[in-house]
Amino acid sequence: MDKLPDSIKKIFIDKNQDKSLPDNLFAVCPGCQEIVYRPKLEQNLGVCPLCSYHFRISVDEWINFLADADSFTSLFDEIVSVDPLNFPGYKEKLEELYKKGINEGVKTGYVKLDGIKTLIGIMDADFIMGSMGSVVGERITRLFEYGMNENLPVIIICRSGGARMQEGVVSLFQMAKTSAAAKKFSDTGNLYISILTDPTTGGVSASFAFLGDIIIAEPGALIGFAGQRVIEQTIKQKLPEGFQRAEFLEKKGFIDIVCDRRKLRETLVKILEIHRYRR
């Protein structure tokens, strides 16, 4: 990358790009610092072809990568956020996001995976860090209730900073609400697969994210309860390398499978089949 003249870098590489897929034609991989070509990256499901770094991908990209073509039907889009506490700046923020066309912290619906019908929830980090407020809580709860009535499996792709502060204790209790729904769903004998992606922390990790019958994580994903900065400030020491990463949690026994995104679809289909969900 250093060999490229600055004038070219400026054109192709967005300096403000974070860990998401780049808008520009080229991107610097946060994993190996090499330059990757966007169409190639897309072909590779947002995984760096050189070092297997998993870029964060959007809800639509998830649907494209995972589901059978044109099989996604969204559910519960009609529920939208309000500002129950009159929290400073929240209403304006919501308006701004809705204007941009982002639907909420989670998109829910059903899809087909290799012909098998399954319910799916995909969290959207572009909506206030994918934080869980009333709407996220309600949609996840309805997803479980829908699954229990229709005997369908539920897959949730988690990616969230935690509870949504702007809704105060109301959002805290979404943790209890979604967990109670997950329990009720589980009692009907249906399968819930939770997929933890970068990052899954706080109130989401401490509720439905860790309640899957099978918990899958993406390589390198940050997963935990407390934020790293908070821990560092509390214990006043640097955190060890790889702390709170998917591989760390797998080693500690909290995750079933760390699964490369390129193998995720076939893994999910196999799991669904083993649980006797049919085409």
Place this chain on the structure above:
Amino acid sequence: MKKEKILKQIDKLKSIAISEGIDLSSEINRLRGMLELESDEYKKEKEIEEVFSIVQNSRKIERPKPQDFIKSLIKDFIELKGDRRFANDDAIIGGIGYFDKYPVTAVGIQKGHTLNENITFNFGSPHPEGYRKALRLAFQAEKFSRPILFFVDTPGAYPGIDSEERGMAQAIAENLYYLSDLKTPIISIITGEGGSGGALALGVSDILIMMQNAILSVISPEGCASIIFKDSSKAAAAAVSLKLTSFDLLSLGIVDKVIDEGPGLDVDPQIGYRNLTEQISTSLAYFTSLNSKELIEHRYQKLRKIGFYKDTTGFVKKGLNKSKNFIYELFKF
């Protein structure tokens, strides 16, 4: 300060108007307008001051802590330790005893009155094994059909390397999951500081009770101020925005009952204890009369209703106060 000055000015103008016989009403009205503006700001400041004093009160070291509640309210208390998996967490005390005539399981988060106590109790911040101990005792209570009393006072679950290694998120999630349909009555009482997920893990219940000067919040006011307002000195203002006082939460429909503390638990806990005892007795009598199916359904619906959103297909859900009152009427507390 300013307010008094304006009031004096108005009085002065009034007396001049009377003694000199001049019409000064427009001037007086202008001053009155200023007074109203002033009083809005004044009210806001006052509110911030009041709410933050509740936050500070909830954390007072003199305030009785959950272990004191257990000592005072539970007869023949026998402490039971350990999570049977990793260790015993001193931040959580649990055991069995009598409340009135009822054998109960009581679990509380311990907070110290002295520095030494606080070091032992980790300042009331449990590790995962603490929550797992609580869940173990909850299952035991279910087996023997004992009601459960949770006493909650914590700044939050402990954010440390060891906590994460042993799965704090998983431990809290599991508590929420299994407590949601545990087949025995659960009464949860926030006695002091209700710090986020660490408090919620013992807050899933049939009735959520809050002591008058307790708080319950998704994040500490200090944390909220530094994240949202990018200024940790705005903690007091953040506390107001978070709606974390007992009466705020009662009107939001999150908390079911607020217990009058009389002069304040830190001054004299007896009145608070007595009022709480009365409430627990009423609730126990009611919830032990339900069969387990009714109990579980009531608990599920109680959680299910929490949330504020707009359904754009036409039906606007305003909140839960109405539906909540409806449940109350149904069950007649």
